[in-house]
Amino acid sequence: MQVNPKLTTYARATAQSIPDNGVLTSTIVVSDSFSISDINITLDITHPRVTELQIFLRGPDGTVIQLFNGTGVSGQNLRNTVFDDEAATSITTASAPFTGTFRPFQGLSAFDGKLAAGTWTLEVRDTVKKQTGTLNSWSLGITG
Numbered sequence: 001m002q003v004n005p006k007l008t009t010y011a012r013a014t015a016q017s018i019p020d021n022g023v024l025t026s027t028i029v030v031s032d033s034f035s036i037s038d039i040n041i042t043l044d045i046t047h048p049r050v051t052e053l054q055i056f057l058r059g060p061d062g063t064v065i066q067l068f069n070g071t072g073v074s075g076q077n078l079r080n081t082v083f084d085d086e087a088a089t090s091i092t093t094a095s096a097p098f099t100g101t102f103r104p105f106q107g108l109s110a111f112d113g114k115l116a117a118g119t120w121t122l123e124v125r126d127t128v129k130k131q132t133g134t135l136n137s138w139s140l141g142i143t144g
Contacts, residue, residue, distance in 0.1 A: 008032060010120075011139035018047065021129035026122045026138065030060070033117035034144035038085075039108050041067060041140060045078040045124065047133030050096050054125040057108075060118020065106040067091070070127070085109050116142050 010028045018024045041057060055068035067083050068091055075096020083091070083104040091102040122138050 006037075007141060007143050008116075009139055009141045011137065013137040015137070016135045018045070018053075018124050018126050018133040018135060020132045021126055023126075024124045024135055026124075026135055028120045028122075028138075028140055030116050030118060030120060030140070030142070032144075033115055036111050036114050036116050036142055036144060038143040039111050039140060041083040041104070041108070041122075041138065043067075043078050043081045043083070043122075043138050044136040045081075045133060046076075046136060047078075047126075048076050048131045049128070050075055050078060050098070052126050052128040052131060053133070054127060056123040056125075058121040058123065059111050059114060060116075060120065061114055063110050063114065065104065065108060065110050067104040067106070069105045071096075071105075083108065116144065 010030055012028050051070045056064055056066050058064045077097040079099045081098045082101040084101050085108050087101040087103045089102050
């Protein structure tokens with residue numbers, strides 16, 4: 001955990017396999033209780049065809065938003081991809097490999113004003129039986 005006056009980053013760096021035509025769930029537990037004013041998500045995923053992926057974030061209160069929905073033609077990987085509502089480029093108009101900062105498929109502002117404490121779940125769905133991938137790491141950057 002890395003802390004400065006307003007931003008706290010929570011990370012999970014354990015690599016996890018994304019099942020072929022299946023669902024991977026990965027969690028980060030936030031023990032600090034404060035109201036969210038902004039949240040950004042960073043992902044590092046290796047996958048030969050990101051068009052097969054759908055990625056969701058579920059907050060501790062059950063709120064779910066979709067970060068990614070099979071964008072990128074037939075390209076590979078999300079490398080240190082940051083999802084930020086304030087980014088200049090939408091993930092829906094970008095192309096793989098995704099490196100940099102993008103607005104997510106749905107707005108992260110759905111979490112604004114909610115409490116940060118609890119279990120956050122990242123869900124990565126591989127929607128086609130053919131290729132597998134790896135969630136290398138992910139993190140939450142939460143401003144309170």
